[in-house]
Amino acid sequence: MPTASTRVPQQERSRATQARLLEATVDCLVEHGWSGTTTTVVAARAGVSRGAQLHHYPTRTALVTAAVVHLTERRAAELRAEADALPAGPRRLDRVVDLLAAAFTGPLFVAALELWVAARTDAELRAALLPLEARVGREMHRLTVELLGVDERRPGVREAVQATLDLLRGLGVANLLSDDSARRATLLHAWKRQLATLLTPADAPPGSTPADRPPGSERR
Secondary structure: OOOHHHHHHHHHHHHHHHHHHHHHHHHHHHHHHHHHOOHHHHHHHHOOOHHHHHHHOOOHHHHHHHHHHHHHHHHHHHHHHHHHOOOOOOOHHHHHHHHHHHHOOOHHHHHHHHHHHHHOOOHHHHHHHHHHHHHHHHHHHHHHHHHHOOOOOOOOHHHHHHHHHHHHHHHHHHOOOOOOHHHHHHHHHHHHHHHHHHHOOOOOOOOOOHHHOOOOHHHO
């Protein structure tokens, strides 16, 4: 029987193979769309044998949904790390919104859009995607609350956070066919001012913002 020392390298190779497949899947969705993202194309791009690909992800639906989960989790970790480097103070809210806006124009968002459109007429993909999107939506909302350091139990905060995410998602779609950065910057500048007002408690000192407190301090 395999010893523990031989199983560990095998597990590491298996994880590395899966990671290559998932990264290649998102790249293919961005470059070729849903129709061009076949399991054969993904395996070739990842440098993985067809047999290995089928072993880990036997169907295209399983492969693409796993890719979205994998990169969503990775991007959330990156956003947390980037936000941790931001200073506290009145500029923090602006910078957090900018970080989130970038997430809604990046490759992962483009790949997700390809899946949303395809799922409209693909029952198998839709059945797999609906619970995944619900989970991703909840996690993105939770992450935004965390990065902004606000308490969504306070009236209006949850709605303001969700409105921000919906706005960023819509701006990401508008940017899909042409560079919409100038209009997006103007709209985000106006929304940041509104958001600061919506998220700042009524009894806060004049001129303060949610970013004047450490992230999560309202929840302590």
